[in-house]
Amino acid sequence: MPAIFVNYRTGDEEFTATLVERELSRVFGDGEVFRASKSISPGSKFPREVVNAVRRCSVLLAVIGPRWLVAQSPNGGRALEDPGDWIRREILEAFESGAIVIPVLVGRSARLVREELPPELEELADCQYRRLNHRNAEYDLTHLIDDLVRIVPELGPTASYEGRQRPSRKGERQREDKESGRPEKVVNHRQRGGIGNVRGDFTGTFVSEPKGPVHTGSGHLYQVGEQHLAPQLSGDGMQVGYVGDNHGTVNQNREQGGARPSDGER
Numbered sequence: 466m467p468a469i470f471v472n473y474r475t476g477d478e479e480f481t482a483t484l485v486e487r488e489l490s491r492v493f494g495d496g497e498v499f500r501a502s503k504s505i506s507p508g509s510k511f512p513r514e515v516v517n518a519v520r521r522c523s524v525l526l527a528v529i530g531p532r533w534l535v536a537q538s539p540n541g542g543r544a545l546e547d548p549g550d551w552i553r554r555e556i557l558e559a560f561e562s563g564a565i566v567i568p569v570l571v572g573r574s575a576r577l578v579r580e581e582l583p584p585e586l587e588e589l590a591d592c593q594y595r596r597l598n599h600r601n602a603e604y605d606l607t608h609l610i611d612d613l614v615r616i617v618p619e620l621g622p623t624a625s626y627e628g629r630q631r632p633s634r635k636g637e638r639q640r641e642d643k644e645s646g647r648p649e650k651v652v653n654h655r656q657r658g659g660i661g662n663v664r665g666d667f668t669g670t671f672v673s674e675p676k677g678p679v680h681t682g683s684g685h686l687y688q689v690g691e692q693h694l695a696p697q698l699s700g701d702g703m704q705v706g707y708v709g710d711n712h713g714t715v716n717q718n719r720e721q722g723g724a725r726p727s728d729g730e731r
Contacts, residue, residue, distance in 0.1 A: 466521035467499040468617050470564070471528065472555045474544070478530030478571045481597065485528060485569065488606050489613070492624050515551065516558060523617045525559040526609075527552075527589065530571045534581060546583050553586065560588060565616055568594035569609070 469489055473482035486500040498504075499518040505511060519525065538547040545553050559566050568577060568589060577590040595612065597605045614621045 467497050467504070467518060468523045468620060469493070469498045469613065470519055470522040470525045470555070470559070471498065471500040472525050472552060472559075473500075473528040474530075474533055474536055474552050477532040477536060478528055481530065481571050481599075482528040484602070485526065485597070485606070485609075489610065492610055493613075493620050494623055494625075497620065497623070515555065519555050519558040519564070520562045522559070522562075522564050524565045524567060524613060525556065527556060527566060527568045528571060529568050529574055529577070531574050533574070534577075545586060553583075556589060557585060566592050567612070568592055570594050570596045572598060 471482050471486045471489075473479055482500065486498050486503065490498045499522065501511070501515055504518065505514045533552075534543075534545070536544040538544040538550060540547070544550045547553065556566060566589065570576065576594065579587040579590040582590055595605070595609055597609070610624075614624060
């Protein structure tokens with residue numbers, strides 16, 4: 466029997482429930498994920514199949530959208546108050562059998578509170594939820610898959626991650642470190658000039674639009690009148706002299722009338 470049961474209400478994010486079921490089936494195998502409209506064969510007894518699947522599952526995912534709480538039953542009352550409502554019945558069966566129930570809040574659906582639920586379902590508000598946002602669907606589904614592997618360890622050996630890459634949220638990128646094989650975060654900084662990307666453990670010097678001389682060697686930094694120790698670059702009235710491999714002295718300043726050093730003083 467399937468380890469994961471997908472609970473959802475028709476008219477409230479059933480397409481999201483289908484997305485969740487298909488992705489989990491792709492990773493864990495079709496037989497490990499139950500969704501009524503897919504998993505019950507024509508001619509099978511619907512109530513028996515559903516109840517058996519819930520009672521034998523390890524995790525029930527309750528997909529909850531913005532209309533989940535207010536949906537109406539055929540008799541005109543709130544569906545969650547109707548003892549014959551299958552969404553209600555499936556969740557209660559999961560609690561009764563000891564399955565782990567995870568509310569999956571879709572988009573901006575509000576977190577459940579006990580006061581808004583029928584007394585029989587108040588426990589659902591205490592269950593730690595996960596959120597699935599369509600803009601970050603791949604990221605959110607990946608973390609849901611990680612959760613399921615932790616909760617049901619036997620799913621791990623059968624999981625197939627072929628062709629799947631762990632995504633990151635908007636504004637972040639993850640790259641594989643060539644030496645350690647660990648994911649490495651790349652942080653993008655907005656600035657004019659300076660350094661665009663900083664990767665890995667950064668312990669050096671970060672420079673953005675320096676206004677004066679920059680020296681990263683082990684020597685000293687001075688500002689003097691006119692420098693003739695190395696080739697010169699000038700701009701905006703400034704003269705900059707660079708010395709060898711930057712392990713010596715870097716001097717920079719405006720000329721203050723000092724005498725030019727002789728060849729013997731260089």
